Amino acid sequence: MAKKVAFLQGNEAAAQGALYAGCKFFAGYPITPSTEVAEVMSVELPKIGGKFIQMEDEIGAMAALLGGALGGAKALTSTSGPGLSLKQELIGYGCIAEIPCVIINVMRGGPSTGMPTGPSQSDIMSAKWGTHGDHPAICLVPASVQELFEETVRAFNLAEKYRTPVMVMPDEIVGHMRERVVFPEPGELEVIDRAAPTVEPAQYKPYDTSFGDVPPLAAFGSGYKFHVTGLNKLPDGFPTTKAEYVQAEEERQVRKVEGNADDIMKWEEYKCDDAEIIIVAFGSTSRSARFAVDQAREQGIKAGLFRLITFWPFPEKRILELSKKVKAFITPEMNLGMATGVVKAAVEGNAPVLGIFRVDGEPINPGQILDKMKEVK
Amino acid sequence: MAYDYEKFIRPGKLPHIWCPGCGHGIVMKGLIRAIDACGLKKENTAIVSGIGCASRLPGYMDCCTLHTAHGRAAAFATGVKMSRPEMDVILVGGDGDGTAIGGNHFIHACRRNINMTYIILNNKIYGMTGGQFSPATPTGDKASTTPYGNPDPAFDIAKLAIGAGATFVARGTAFHANQIDKLIAEAIQHKGFSVVEILDDCPTTYGRRNKFKSVIEMMNHLKDIAVPVKAAEKMSPEQLKGKVLTGVLYKEDKPEYCEQYAKVIERAQAAK
Ligand SMILES: Cc1ncc(C[n+]2csc(CCOP(=O)(O)OP(=O)(O)O)c2C)c(N)n1
Ligand code: SF4
Numbered sequence: 177m178a179k180k181v182a183f184l185q186g187n188e189a190a191a192q193g194a195l196y197a198g199c200k201f202f203a204g205y206p207i208t209p210s211t212e213v214a215e216v217m218s219v220e221l222p223k224i225g226g227k228f229i230q231m232e233d234e235i236g237a238m239a240a241l242l243g244g245a246l247g248g249a250k251a252l253t254s255t256s257g258p259g260l261s262l263k264q265e266l267i268g269y270g271c272i273a274e275i276p277c278v279i280i281n282v283m284r285g286g287p288s289t290g291m292p293t294g295p296s297q298s299d300i301m302s303a304k305w306g307t308h309g310d311h312p313a314i315c316l317v318p319a320s321v322q323e324l325f326e327e328t329v330r331a332f333n334l335a336e337k338y339r340t341p342v343m344v345m346p347d348e349i350v351g352h353m354r355e356r357v358v359f360p361e362p363g364e365l366e367v368i369d370r371a372a373p374t375v376e377p378a379q380y381k382p383y384d385t386s387f388g389d390v391p392p393l394a395a396f397g398s399g400y401k402f403h404v405t406g407l408n409k410l411p412d413g414f415p416t417t418k419a420e421y422v423q424a425e426e427e428r429q430v431r432k433v434e435g436n437a438d439d440i441m442k443w444e445e446y447k448c449d450d451a452e453i454i455i456v457a458f459g460s461t462s463r464s465a466r467f468a469v470d471q472a473r474e475q476g477i478k479a480g481l482f483r484l485i486t487f488w489p490f491p492e493k494r495i496l497e498l499s500k501k502v503k504a505f506i507t508p509e510m511n512l513g514m515a516t517g518v519v520k521a522a523v524e525g526n527a528p529v530l531g532i533f534r535v536d537g538e539p540i541n542p543g544q545i546l547d548k549m550k551e552v553k
Numbered sequence: 554m555a556y557d558y559e560k561f562i563r564p565g566k567l568p569h570i571w572c573p574g575c576g577h578g579i580v581m582k583g584l585i586r587a588i589d590a591c592g593l594k595k596e597n598t599a600i601v602s603g604i605g606c607a608s609r610l611p612g613y614m615d616c617c618t619l620h621t622a623h624g625r626a627a628a629f630a631t632g633v634k635m636s637r638p639e640m641d642v643i644l645v646g647g648d649g650d651g652t653a654i655g656g657n658h659f660i661h662a663c664r665r666n667i668n669m670t671y672i673i674l675n676n677k678i679y680g681m682t683g684g685q686f687s688p689a690t691p692t693g694d695k696a697s698t699t700p701y702g703n704p705d706p707a708f709d710i711a712k713l714a715i716g717a718g719a720t721f722v723a724r725g726t727a728f729h730a731n732q733i734d735k736l737i738a739e740a741i742q743h744k745g746f747s748v749v750e751i752l753d754d755c756p757t758t759y760g761r762r763n764k765f766k767s768v769i770e771m772m773n774h775l776k777d778i779a780v781p782v783k784a785a786e787k788m789s790p791e792q793l794k795g796k797v798l799t800g801v802l803y804k805e806d807k808p809e810y811c812e813q814y815a816k817v818i819e820r821a822q823a824a825k
Contacts, residue, residue, distance in 0.1 A: 201636055222821035227635045227814065232661040236628035239621065239658070243601075243632020246619065247640075251632075269622055377596065396617040397637040401596045403563075403612055405620040406604075414566065414612065415620075 180359040186351040187254075189321045190280050190344065191216035193328030194252045196360065197367055199278075200226040201249035203240035205233055205259060208292045209348045210282035213254035234262035238279075242270055245277045246404065248395025250332055250369075254280040256348075257290060260299055260306065267341050268307035269406045271429065274383070274393070276335035276370055280328065280344045282351035283459075283510075285537060294537030295348035297459055298511035303343045304488050310426055312433035314342045314440055315488040317458040321355035326365065327485065333368040334440055338432050339390050345487070347510060349460035349539060373400065381412045383425070389432040437489040444483040447473065451480030452503045453549050456495070456519050458484040461508050461540050468545035477549055487515075492522035499526035504552045508532040508540045528552075561585045561595070563615040570609055574768030576727030576753035580674050581610050583725075583733025583751075584643070590738045591641075598641045601630040603650035605681045606755075607674035610645045624655030627662040630669055638811040641741065644671040649679045649687035652708050656688070663717035663746050667810035670740045670747045673710055676755035684758025695762040714748040715803045721747035722803040727754060728775040729799065739801065745809050752779070752797065 184192065191213050194202075202217040214230070221228045227244065231237040237253050245251040255263060260281050270277055283299045285291030299306075303315035314334055318327040324346050335342040371392040373380050377400045384391045391411075394400035407415035408422045416422065433440065447469055448454055457465040462483040472479035482498065484491070499505070504527050507516040516531035523529060532548055534540050562585075571577050588598065598616040602608035604623035611618035617640070621629040626644045634642045651659050651673050662671070678696060679685040686696035686703050689710060693702045714722045721743040723736040733751060740747035754760060754771040765771045782800040785793060 201632070203632060219821075222814075222818040223825050225818055225822075229631065229635055229814075231628060231631070232657050235625065236631075236658050236661070239625040239628030240632030240635070243619070243629040243634075244636040245632075247633050247636025249636045251636075266622060266625065395637075396599055396619075396633055397597060397640045399596050401615060401617050403618045403620070405612070406622055407620070 179361065182357050182359065183354055184321055184357045185212060185354050186321045186324045186346055187212035187282065188216050189325040189357050190254070190328045190346070191220065192357075192359070193325040194278065194332065195220055195224070196325070196365065197250060197329045197332035198369070199250045199252045199332065200224070201241070201244035201251040202226070202228045202253065203231050203237045203244060203251070204253045204255065205231055205237045207256045207259045209284055209351055210254045210256040210259075210280065213280050217252065234259040235265060238263040238266035241277050242266060242273070242275050245275045246396050248398060250336070251277045252280065253277070254282070256282045257284045257286050257292070258288065260302055264302070264306040268309060268311060270341040271307070271311035272406055272408070273404050274339040274429070275341070276339050276393070277341050278328070278331045278335050278344065279341060283345055283347045285535060291537050293348070295460065295539060296510050296535065297347050297461065298514065298535070299345060300487050300511070301514050303345060310430060312338070312340050312430050313488040314338070314340065314433055315486070316342070316344045317484055317487045318344070318346055318350060319459050319462045319483065320350065321353065322357050323485070324350060325357055329365050329367065333366060336368045336370040337390070338436065339370065339393055340433065347459040377401065383409060383411045383413060385411060385428065389428055389435065434489060440486060441489055441491050442485040443491055443494070444485065446481040446483065448480035448482060448498065450478055452478040453506060453552050454480045454482050454498055454502050455506045455508065455545060456482045456484065456515065457508050458487060458515070461510060464540050464542045465508060465545055468542035468549070471542060471546055472549055479549055490518055490522070495519060495522040496524060496526070499523035502527050505529045506532065506545060506548050508545050510534050510540065556586065558582060558585050561588060561615055562613055566613050569613055571606060572757045574754070574756040575606065576676065577607050577610065577674055579727045579730050580672065580733060580751050580753060581613065583730060584645070584672065584737055586734035587737035587741060590734060591741045593641045593741070597639070598643065599630070599633050600643050600645060601626045601633065602644065603646045603655055605647040605650045605679070607645060607647035608650055624650050624653070625658060626650070627655060627658040627671065631662060631665070631667055634667055634669055634811065635814070642669040643741070644669060646673060647680065648673060648675040648677060648689035648710065652688045652710055652713065660713070660717035663714050663719040663748070665810040666718060666720050666745045666807050668744055668746070670737065670749065672737060673748065673750045674753045675710055675750050676753040676759060678755050678759040680755040680758050684755070684762060697758070710750045711748070711802050719748045719803070720745035720805045720807050721801070723748070723801045724750045724752070724797065724799050726752040726775040726779050726799060728772045729779060732799070736801070743804065745807060
């Protein structure tokens with residue numbers, strides 16, 4: 177049988193990816209340029225008996241999302257810009273209480289209301305440092321409509337596997353462009369469900385690390401009674417200020433992501449083998465970069481593209497390896513140097529990192545990247 | 554025989570954090586008797602709170618308990634209820650938690666008329682953080698941040714709930730302990746969003762700043778100001794000055810949110 181093929185907008189594909197992954201619950205608040213995700217979910221979820229709710233604001237949406245996820249549902253929200261700022265309070269709650277959920281944040285210009293319809297890549301630091309305190313961060317940055325579909329499926333898998341909020345962050349261009357999408361058959365892409373408890377309700381502890389760094393999560397209403405709090409907690413979920421527990425728990429929460437970075441990280445190396453100049457890029461910017469690499473090769477410049485598909489955890493080890501054999505890195509991005517700083521830290525001074533920054537609402541074009549390559553001595 | 558509260562208290566979680574003379578424990582006992590009277594199953598009951606002294610209550614209850622962030626209880630609970638409509642969902646929190654930082658979630662939960670019961674423990678102050686004024690602190694009262702007397706007017710929380718669309722609204726006091734369970738039980742049995750405001754006391758951060766010499770004085774004050782709705786019908790506006798009405802203040806039958814959403818599902822599936 178021929179596969180289902182559709183011409184979809186990025187945001188629509190993200191919603192379809194969520195449904196493929198088994199999402200049954202959506203709570204959101206409308207905001208450009210992410211609203212289409214909510215609109216598709218409002219149409220599709222009730223058809224399969226799922227629930228869609230538009231809340232009073234993004235704080236409420238994030239709260240309802242976590243409540244729905246605790247009820248046992250795979251849960252999604254979508255937002256942009258100021259909405260992400262509002263969600264940050266409870267993204268931290270999701271991290272410390274270890275509640276799986278997926279947040280699609282379509283990046284627009286900021287700060288504040290900024291440029292609601294303009295593309296941007298300036299939320300990547302917010303994805304890691306936006307909520308206060310130390311916490312794990314997983315952030316995926318797809319570059320095409322097909323990839324947005326597939327990475328949304330993977331986001332649910334990572335959320336369920338590691339019991340933590342996961343962010344998918346297409347820039348506005350990826351969120352709003354239309355491309356051909358080939359729908360995978362059911363079963364073709366892996367779909368992971370959270371581990372259910374294996375112990376009797378009376379023995380259940382929601383943070384029992386004897387089951388490893390990711391303890392099983394029971395659902396409210398499934399026969400298990402337990403406590404959930406945003407305070408530092410003991411294995412049974414109750415608050416504690418005991419130093420040895422607090423330290424160990426905080427470290428475990430970060431370790432369950434950082435310690436499994438190899439399972440989570442994804443990137444693509446294009447013509448990097450013999451490259452003297454490597455462009456590190458993600459999202460729509462990586463498409464310009466790929467074009468620029470091909471043009472450069474035609475002109476005899478040995479260029480390559482390192483395309484990030486996961487931004488957090490960041491593949492710093494691989495960048496460090498590459499830094500030992502290249503003349504320079506070029507980091508085009510639609511912000512004022514966020515990824516550039518991360519790449520600089522990773523290369524440990526082995527090679528210069530030349531940034532190209534644009535925040536005027538226009539995409540970075542291949543010509544700009546090619547010009548930058550020519551500056552490399 | 555004395556009532557056995559133990560059967561709903563989580564083993565090993567007492568003593569509680571509340572100060573001697575704090576009214577929150579009286580409300581918890583009322584809630585336990587109400588849950589018992591309504592025959593709710595512990596594993597099928599979610600008790601959801603925000604942050605504050607009052608919001609520590611769920612931790613002591615042997616149910617599915619969710620201690621959320623400051624003000625967010627109603628929004629978290631909405632997610633739980635939507636995801637698990639068969640669960641009984643009860644919210645607990647302070648006046649500050651529910652009507653300041655959580656005010657937006659509160660009024661929208663009232664408006665949706667989602668089948669949950671919200672118990673607001675109104676001690677007119679932010680107890681946990683040491684006695685700053687709340688939206689329920691009367692004008693002129695002293696708080697740690699109104700050293701010259703509170704310039705703000707106060708919310709009437711029950712009226713706010715009625716105005717926002719809650720379909721069952723009741724008020725009691727920590728003094729009238731035997732009425733609390735009856736009000737909460739009626740609220741739980743009501744289909745729709747029900748609000749029970751309990752006028753409560755915080756001797757530690759409110760009483761001492763506002764010329765109450767003892768917990769007994771605070772309790773006597775609650776006794777003096779409370780007028781049952783029925784009795785109020787026969788009283789003149791003069792006689793009602795400085796009083797608050799207690800009992801069931803409002804009750805209405807309106808479509809419930811989860812049932813409305815079930816109809817959305819039916820329509821979506823019919824159109825498929
Ligand atoms: C976002 C946020 N802001 C402020 C606080 C600090 N805070 C904790 S409890 C509280 C007030 C609680 O007062 P109330 O809800 O009336 O309950 P009570 O302690 O009197 O029972 C405040 C302001 C917080 N925890 N979170
Ligand atoms: S500070 Fe006030 S509200 Fe908090 S426990 Fe003490 S008396 Fe109760």
